[in-house]
Amino acid sequence: MSFETWLAFAAASTVLLVIPGPTILLVVSYALGQGWRTALPMAIGVALGDFTAMTFSLLGLGALLAASATLFTLLKWAGAAYLVWLGIKLWRAGGAMDAKPRADAASSLKMLSHAWLVTALNPKGITFFVAFLPQFIDPKADLFPQVGIFAATFLVLAFANAFTYALIASRARNAVRNPRTMGIVNKIGGSLLIGAGIATVGLRAGQS
Template identity: 55%
Template sequence: MDPALWLAFVAAAATMLVIPGPTILLVLGQSLGGGRRSTLPLVAGVAAGDFVAMSLSLAGLGALLAASATAFTVLKWCGAAYLVWLGLRMWRAPVEGAPPPLPPRRAGWQAFVVTATNPKGIAFFVAFVPQFLDASRPFLPQAAILVATFVTLGASNALAYALLAGRLSGAIQRPGPRRVLNRAGGSLLIGAGLATALLGRRPA
């Protein structure tokens, strides 16, 4: 793969990833509640979700979703409902005392589902990745490099946000500030779910 093309992909992907979306909102909220114990499962879930979403997009799932209104609608509403459910749970999370650590499997699974089923992310991969593929070179090696690069960048970005939230979690012990954070994060997740539900399908 052309190094200049790869560096352009790294710069574009890093710029896109640093802007918080539903996945990062989930990572922040759960890291505040679960502390550092939930960091690695969350990062692993994000990495797995990015790998699945990007790989399936390159394999043709993105084209299917772009062409099938039914497939797009099902995925959209499943993702939206899950985000709203997570937001409601965070809104109602207990604020007295330290919250119980998030079970590792649940943390990783939630991060995976939110990342892998985000239709906006899949649509982004379909529109974004082909710009960095050289039609004169074999497809599979280029696709493997781009997937590995994006997964690494996505996991690193999630890790940075999770560690930051973990530090804040240790500093915030009073019920008042914790309640504000829970409700702010829950509201953002619910808003992200509603925005996903209202996401329109682009014409094929």
């Protein structure tokens, strides 16, 4: 694999990751609510979620999802329902915002698991890896070293992207300490998460 190929993969991955999706909406919502301490567990959760989706893809689940409308639909509804549930919770939070972000293991584990589930349960992510990775694979070279490098690159970028979004949102948190303002932010964030869940249901099997 040439350096140019790796650089093209890294650049394409960065562009795709920077575009906000359900995962980033969740990261931003947590960061606004609990501050910068959410950055690390959320970023780890996102990376683990992408690793899960990538692993399923490499094991052939992505191809199965693209071929099986029933399986794709089941996974799609599971992911959509989880997003809607999170959105409703955020909407009902009103103007609540923790003045002192919790840094205990339980809350960190909860944030990590939420980020992992939202990322891993997105069927679009699984089919995306199936369609995306092969474009950069050299069939004349050993497969596993290439896949390993590409996977590690993508996971590092996914971690950095989520971490950066969380830090930026946590800085903006100081500007939304007013309960009324935070209530509006929670409602907007909740609506976006619910909308993302509904949009997920609209995905057709085989789309990347």
